[in-house]
Amino acid sequence: MRASLLCSALLAAIAFPLIGNSLAILASSHSFKNQLEGRDDLEKRDELDKPPIYPPFSEDTQNKHLRFDYPRMHWRSRPWEEGYYPIHCVHEAQFNNFWILDFQVRDVWFEDCGVPWTVCRHKDAKEKWYSILDTLSQVPVGMRQYVANLVILPGPIDGGQGSTIQAAAYTRGSVLVFSPTYFKLGVLFHEITHIMDMVALAPFLESQGFPEGTPFSRTKYWKYAYGNDTAVPTPYSRASWQEDFADAGRWAMSDISRYRGLREYSKGWGACRTQIRAFQWWMMPKIFPKKGICTGKVEGGYAVKVVVVEGQNPLVSLFQPGSESREEGRKRPNTKVAGSGVAPIVLPAGAANMFFAYHGA
Numbered sequence: 001m002r003a004s005l006l007c008s009a010l011l012a013a014i015a016f017p018l019i020g021n022s023l024a025i026l027a028s029s030h031s032f033k034n035q036l037e038g039r040d041d042l043e044k045r046d047e048l049d050k051p052p053i054y055p056p057f058s059e060d061t062q063n064k065h066l067r068f069d070y071p072r073m074h075w076r077s078r079p080w081e082e083g084y085y086p087i088h089c090v091h092e093a094q095f096n097n098f099w100i101l102d103f104q105v106r107d108v109w110f111e112d113c114g115v116p117w118t119v120c121r122h123k124d125a126k127e128k129w130y131s132i133l134d135t136l137s138q139v140p141v142g143m144r145q146y147v148a149n150l151v152i153l154p155g156p157i158d159g160g161q162g163s164t165i166q167a168a169a170y171t172r173g174s175v176l177v178f179s180p181t182y183f184k185l186g187v188l189f190h191e192i193t194h195i196m197d198m199v200a201l202a203p204f205l206e207s208q209g210f211p212e213g214t215p216f217s218r219t220k221y222w223k224y225a226y227g228n229d230t231a232v233p234t235p236y237s238r239a240s241w242q243e244d245f246a247d248a249g250r251w252a253m254s255d256i257s258r259y260r261g262l263r264e265y266s267k268g269w270g271a272c273r274t275q276i277r278a279f280q281w282w283m284m285p286k287i288f289p290k291k292g293i294c295t296g297k298v299e300g301g302y303a304v305k306v307v308v309v310e311g312q313n314p315l316v317s318l319f320q321p322g323s324e325s326r327e328e329g330r331k332r333p334n335t336k337v338a339g340s341g342v343a344p345i346v347l348p349a350g351a352a353n354m355f356f357a358y359h360g361a
Contacts, residue, residue, distance in 0.1 A: 048241065053266055056266065080105040084304065088151070089118075103121065103122050112141040113297060115337050123154075135188070143287050148173065148301065149301055157169070191358060199351060229272050233251050236359070303335055
């Protein structure tokens with residue numbers, strides 16, 4: 001086992017006793033499971049009307065700390081065959097009014113998983129390849145495995161001509177898209193938590209009678225945690241249950257990685273303590289799997305060959321029609337997880353269409 005994989009395992013080993021102790025107090029003092037029995041009324045709570053904690057958390061300080069808090073995994077990467085692009089990257093390039101042929105594509109393998117992640121970077125993006133892949137390596141594998149594709153843009157996200165979308169980053173399904181300067185671990189944790197909200201506990205929620213595709217954050221399990229606090233983690237948490245869950249997840253990751261926990265960021269953090277602890281209770285076993293390796297992987301977008309037709313709008317990418325020759329078939333990158341020895345993670349109904357935009361601090 002290499003040093004970085006060992007560091008990841010040690011981080012999990014150190015974190016879990018802390019989390020376990022905190023949650024033992026939570027469970028005993030609030031009778032967590034008992035109080036949820038028959039509390040279907042919690043499902044009817046629709047508004048987040050509590051204020052953010054004070055003094056507020058500093059995202060800039062958090063991002064600086066996270067660079068040193070989470071270990072880097074060893075990785076290797078390889079560029080895709082010229083002319084081929086993941087379909088998700090094609091869609092996001094078109095959505096943001098960029099020409100797909102200006103993007104570069106690489107597969108990256110991390111030592112904690114047997115299948116690669118596919119990343120698309122615009123040639124003019126501020127973030128360089130090494131920085132992108134090194135930062136991605138710091139995301140714990142139990143979070144990273146829910147990312148299908150990562151897209152790095154060179155300019156602001158505006159959704160193309162006529163769009164009203166203004167964002168620093170966004171999540172569509174299991175695809176993450178970042179504008180310049182916002183590709184940081186704190187934002188990554190926030191965005192991936194959106195995916196986990198829809199996917200990580202889906203089997204459990206369905207076993208409890210919830211419809212397929214129900215976000216965990218919109219169930220009584222999360223609303224109970226909210227109801228036991230007097231504040232939410234950030235002003236943005238008030239936007240929706242999903243944003244509250246995502247920001248709680250972001251700060252829960254710092255709570256386990258800093259010696260003084262969230263006291264290091266705000267003396268008033270206790271006002272959202274139950275949300276932080278509830279996230280840790282439900283999600284940390286997923287984020288830090290026992291063996292320190294991926295338990296599955298969401299498949300990246302399938303590879304398409306892009307051709308440009310003379311006289312055609314260059315912002316519209318056309319896919320090669322018809323059947324391929326045997327040689328072309330060999331060149332086409334394989335994005336399948338099935339058959340690799342790693343279990344495919346399948347998004348529940350509706351999850352592929354979810355869209356969450358992060359507007360920055």
